[in-house]
Every structure is written in C-alpha cells, then in structure tokens.
Amino acid sequence: MLNGKRVLLIVAGGIAAFKALELIRRLRERGCSVRCVLTEAGARFVTPLSLQALSEDRVYSDMFSLTDESEMGHIQLSRDADLLVVAPATANVLARMAAGMADDLATTVLLATDKPVLAAPAMNVRMWTHAATVANVETLRRRGVHFIGPNDGAMACNEHGPGRMSEPEEIVAAIEALLDPGTVSEQARVLAGRRAVVTSGPTREAIDPVRYISNHSSGKQGHAIAAALARLGADVTLVSGPVAVADPPGVRVVHVESADQMLAACLAAGRIDVAVCAAAVADWKAATPANSKIKKKAGAAPPALALAANPDILAALSTPGPKRPALVIGFAAETENVVANALDKRKRKGCDWILANDVSPATGTFGGERNTVHLVSDAGVEDWPTMAKEEVAQRLAERVGRHLGVVRPAQAAE
Ligand code: CTP
Numbered sequence: 001m002l003n004g005k006r007v008l009l010i011v012a013g014g015i016a017a018f019k020a021l022e023l024i025r026r027l028r029e030r031g032c033s034v035r036c037v038l039t040e041a042g043a044r045f046v047t048p049l050s051l052q053a054l055s056e057d058r059v060y061s062d063m064f065s066l067t068d069e070s071e072m073g074h075i076q077l078s079r080d081a082d083l084l085v086v087a088p089a090t091a092n093v094l095a096r097m098a099a100g101m102a103d104d105l106a107t108t109v110l111l112a113t114d115k116p117v118l119a120a121p122a123m124n125v126r127m128w129t130h131a132a133t134v135a136n137v138e139t140l141r142r143r144g145v146h147f148i149g150p151n152d153g154a155m156a157c158n159e160h161g162p163g164r165m166s167e168p169e170e171i172v173a174a175i176e177a178l179l180d181p182g183t184v185s186e187q188a189r190v191l192a193g194r195r196a197v198v199t200s201g202p203t204r205e206a207i208d209p210v211r212y213i214s215n216h217s218s219g220k221q222g223h224a225i226a227a228a229l230a231r232l233g234a235d236v237t238l239v240s241g242p243v244a245v246a247d248p249p250g251v252r253v254v255h256v257e258s259a260d261q262m263l264a265a266c267l268a269a270g271r272i273d274v275a276v277c278a279a280a281v282a283d284w285k286a287a288t289p290a291n292s293k294i295k296k297k298a299g300a301a302p303p304a305l306a307l308a309a310n311p312d313i314l315a316a317l318s319t320p321g322p323k324r325p326a327l328v329i330g331f332a333a334e335t336e337n338v339v340a341n342a343l344d345k346r347k348r349k350g351c352d353w354i355l356a357n358d359v360s361p362a363t364g365t366f367g368g369e370r371n372t373v374h375l376v377s378d379a380g381v382e383d384w385p386t387m388a389k390e391e392v393a394q395r396l397a398e399r400v401g402r403h404l405g406v407v408r409p410a411q412a413a414e
Pocket of ligand 1: 199259277278279280281282283310311312313314315329330331332333334345
C-alpha cells in the first residue's frame with residue numbers, strides 16, 4: 001500500500017502521456033496522493049483539466065505564475081513529495097535533466113529536488129537507442145535517477161522495439177519498490193531465495209610486479225547484470241576483476257586480479273542456481289611470472305614471454321555434476337561470424353545460454369554504453385535490438401527469473 005505517500009508526477013510531451021491519467025488513478029486507489037506538473041509539450045497531449053480531475057489537486061505548469069510562486073514555489077513542490085515521477089520521460093526531458101537545465105517548471109523542480117526520482121521513458125526506438133539518449137540515461141542513472149522501462153513493442157510511429165512507456169501497473173510496482181520496499185510483490189522479486197555468481201571485468205595476469213597482460217573490458221555489462229539479478233531478489237556474488245565502475249548496490253563483491261583468483265572466488269561461493277560469466281578472462285598468463293622487475297640489458301635481445309593457459313571459468317562451472325548450477329550463462333566476445341562462433345562456443349564450454357556480442361572496435365561495445373547481443377540457447381538464436389547495457393542486464397535477469405521459476409532452488413553453501 002502507498003497510504004499517505006505523496007507523488008509529484010511530471011507529465012512531459014509524448015503520446016504516452018495518456019497513460020499518466022491511468023497512473024494517477026491506480027496510485028490514488030492505493031492511498032497515494034498525486035500532484036501534477038505538466039510541461040508545455042505535455043499539455044498538447046493531455047489537458048490540465050483531466051489531470052486536475054483525477055488528482056483532485058491543482059496542476060502546476062507555469063514557473064512564472066505569481067500565484068504559484070507565492071503559494072507553492074518550486075522548492076515547496078518537491079518538498080511536499082516523497083517521490084518525483086517523470087512519466088512519460090521524453091528524450092527531450094531526459095536530455096534537459098542530464099544537462100542540469102532549469103528552463104521550465106518541470107526541470108527546475110527536478111534540479112532543485114533532494115527526493116528520489118523515477119523516470120518512465122517513452123520515445124521512438126531510434127531516439128531511445130541514439131548515443132545521445134544512451135549517454136543521458138547513463139549519466140542520470142549514475143546520479144541516482146531510477147528508471148522503469150521502456151518496454152518493447154509496437155509504437156505509435158509504426159516502428160517496433162524498445163521505447164514504449166511501461167504500463168501504469170508496472171510503474172506503480174516500481175513506485176512501491178521505492179517508497180515501500182516491504183510490499184514489493186513476490187512477482188517483482190522472482191529470484192528471491194536464488195543464489196547467483198556473476199564474473200565481470202578483465203583479469204590481470206602478472207608478468208612481473210609492475211607489468212601485466214590484460215584487456216579492454218570495462219565491467220559495465222557484468223556489473224549491470226549483477227545489479228539486475230539483485231533487484232529481482234537474488235543473493236548475488238559479483239566476482240570482479242580490476243574495473244573503474246563502482247560496486248553495484250545490494251551485491252556481495254569479491255575483487256580479484258587474476259583468472260586463477262577469479263575461479264577460486266567463484267568456487268568459494270558454494271552452491272548456486274545461476275552463474276553468469278561476463279568477465280573477459282585473459283586466456284593466457286605468464287608461465288613463470290618474475291618476482292622482481294625484469295630489467296633491460298644493454299645490447300641483449302628482448303626477453304621471450306612464455307605463456308601458460310588460464311583455467312576456463314565458464315567451462316569449469318558448466319561441468320556436469322550435482323554441484324552444477326541449474327543455469328550457466330556465458331558471453332561470446334567475437335569480432336567476426338558472431339552467431340556461428342557462439343553456437344560452437346556454447347557446445348565447447350557446455351553452458352546453457354550464450355549471449356553473443358560483436359566486440360570489433362567499430363561497434364564501441366568494449367567500454368561503451370550499448371550492446372547488441374544474440375541469445376543462443378537450445379531453443380535457437382534470438383536477436384536482441386541494440387540497447388543500453390543496463391537494459392540487456394534487466395532483460396537477461398527477467399529471462400533468468402522466468403527460467404528458474406520452474407527449477408528447484410540450490411541449497412545454501414555446503
Ligand atoms: N571465459 C572464462 N574463462 C576463460 C575464458 C573465457 O570464464 N578463461 C568465459 C567468458 O567469461 C565468456 C566466455 O567464456 O563468458 C567466452 O569468452 P570468449 O573470450 O568469447 O571466448 P574464449 O574462451 O576466449 O574463446 P575464443 O578464443 O574461441 O574466442
């Protein structure tokens with residue numbers, strides 16, 4: 001229930017604005033009061049009168065109205081709320097939020113608030129996947145803005161893909177999760193009681209105390225997956241190589257350097273239901289790392305570097321037996337024949353699903369914000385549209401939830 005809670009609903013200008021009316025109704029049914037701020041563009045899609053009738057409160061839109069400023073300044077508007085909800089959050093309003101603009105009442109309130117903010121994006125699929133929007137969403141997420149959706153589906157502009165605003169019921173569930181975590185529906189926490197291990201980032205293989213072998217993995221995708229599984233209620237251990245991204249909230253993080261340490265940390269996590277190997281593990285390590293810095297010798301040829309194979313963590317976790325997780329998921333970082341190589345990799349490693357992604361430099365996947373993946377399972381190959389790494393993570397976590405819904409949970413560590 002949301003009894004006594006107060007939402008400040010910011011309605012921006014998009015075709016999905018009509019869903020804001022239903023959202024108000026649903027929130028009020030749950031005992032939540034709603035006060036609306038309507039942008040100028042929003043007023044082209046819904047009328048202040050409809051919002052006013054449903055919220056039973058006046059609607060605020062004009063920053064320079066003297067009455068508003070004297071009776072209800074923009075600071076007061078956010079002070080009076082427990083949560084600010086932007087629905088629909090258009091590409092334009094997200095860009096203005098990311099840039100810290102305050103050029104109308106909606107963005108001024110958003111800039112002035114110290115309350116949590118939830119945005120429900122709604123826009124054309126190309127606008128949603130545009131690098132500018134992806135960067136804005138990433139910036140806002142880093143600053144603590146929460147997001148719900150968008151969903152996949154047919155859009156008003158006759159296109160198909162992510163961009164449809166979440167349904168009012170889904171937005172209400174997200175609001176409940178933020179304002180009253182105790183009441184989060186069981187459905188939203190489909191992975192409660194499940195144990196997960198996620199590997200993320202690169203590994204570093206020492207050549208000597210100052211040099212190492214590594215790669216360009218940023219850890220963004222693996223960290224996002226760990227966070228998404230935790231949001232669905234899973235007990236997550238994230239085994240991370242050296243990365244610049246922050247530890248995700250609600251996740252146990254084990255920091256490691258080498259592939260050997262990464263494997264040991266995965267095995268130490270005990271019995272798990274799902275393993276996701278998103279780390280870019282170095283395939284080779286120095287056969288005999290030097291204990292002191294290798295020095296140059298005048299006139300001598302450069303030293304030869306003898307390599308040894310690293311353990312394959314994904315293959316190790318996929319080994320059949322009573323301890324094997326019910327679901328083992330790997331990634332296939334490929335620069336050519338992406339799907340064909342992933343099909344082969346899935347067989348070789350013995351895992352259940354492979355998320356194949358093209359990491360050739362032109363795609364900007366390594367270190368970038370977006371990812372284009374293909375889910376390879378025994379059901380075939382599913383092509384996912386290009387989306388933010390957080391969305392890939394959310395979608396994968398939901399798939400894991402649906403899959404594990406029919407599998408018995410693993411026992412706690414033995
Ligand atoms: N992986 C792992 N341990 C390794 C190497 C890879 O756990 N020593 C995992 C990765 O986390 C990823 C999957 O295996 O989930 C595939 O990684 P990738 O680098 O694409 O494949 P490779 O094993 O390096 O195979 P190839 O050389 O054929 O590309």
